[in-house]
Amino acid sequence: MGALRILVTGSEGFLGSYAAAAVTAAGHEVVKTSRSGGDAAVDLIAPGMVAAVVEGLRPDLVIHLAALSRMSACERDRPAAARANAWLSEQFARRFGARLLMASTDLVFDGRSAPYDEDAAPSPLSVYGATKAEAEERVRGHGGRVVRLPLLFGPDDRGRGATAALRRALSAQAPMGLFTNEYRTPLHAADAAAAMVAAVVDPDGPNVFHLPGPERVSRWELAQRLCAGHGLPIDAFEPVECHDPLRPRDVSLLGGWRAERSLDAMLLES
Template identity: 30%
Template structure:
């Protein structure tokens, strides 16, 4: 099976490269904008700007993959609010180009989406819940979902929540590293305790995506962790894991911080469908911290 992924330099893209290139039954074409920032391995790399329709068509037509996994997007919620044109270009227009290229190549298309399509009034959510985005980012992802659903091609959508993990070049932080690095320096932290999420280990999300593609399982799937936690809960668990000083962490309301984009209060996902139909089995948050910690020791 030949799989092409977009956004291979990103966190999820990196985990997919590692997972797929290690499988002898799979051929991988990794694509991202600019140079490959990952070690070379048993895969082909192609530079591809997803906002360039001709380039998308050329690369997908050239390789004619059995499946395309689109991990590329503008995901910084506040940046999307202040740079709406760029957000629309990356999160909506680019998806239109990929859908068209997949139609021509006969490729299965897996698109990544988010819990931010919901308003947070009634979480955790299943796949049938009604969307109501609060931010421009959420609207862009919901619009891209509609494009995929109405495309007439073979498709799936993997929705996820608050992805954490370690990037190859340590270019990405996450709540665990943020808490660990600051408390080790003795820096006090204010952490929100009135927003709830089901945090997702990047390796788990990659595994969920691969399960969808291998089965060509059409439709929407929630791929996240199982535990409903606040950022404050995650900070406390990080303190317990690393033996850090909890007295440095203050719990605050989200209203303490002034941010351009509005966040949903309580999202999180019900993942029963992915568990039963795909055999998806996510790690606990503690298990995820252990995996992350082991990776940090290797770096």
């Protein structure tokens, strides 16, 4: 296979830089778009903007990450969440079909019947989860492909992602409560990005797939493991119970894909 030109939307987000690096590492050419940077720094919601970006950058394939990804922002403004998550995804899927891979989330599930495999039916609790579930449907309706991601972590100079947020709290000496009763299967963003690139370049890849991290852990356990691995003080964090009805208690993922390294190995690079 020759080098392909792959568009990463949401390139300036937490996962975006990992995805762009993974495209290059796989020997392909990356083109990038987000509101704040990339080859096309635009608001993709603006009229005609998706067509303009596609015509300008002429990608062979798309890894679609751009989204309103903060749960609280989605709850505050459902129409904005629907536009950024469902409508925008459909705009790319209409143009690219199976040459599009859209990032969805484990939060499309309600957490009552984990672990979830690829055949499980979405049952979202939050606006974020609901708009992502709607995006999945619309994307698949145009033959596009969907990857459901778990909680992601890894170094980030802006403190985004699960472990960078912990490190930021440590350096700011800001006490932080961490849920003991919300379980996910966290994954290093570099591992997620490499798997997504491998999937999008494979024309025979699955339509919907999961990228489960190596273990089911709570946020509190994740912090304990990070601190143990790096000799950091766990007493900066406090175990707390989550009572938020919008946050599913266990959205552990199962899937055909297996991580190639352990959670502790991933945390050592976090």
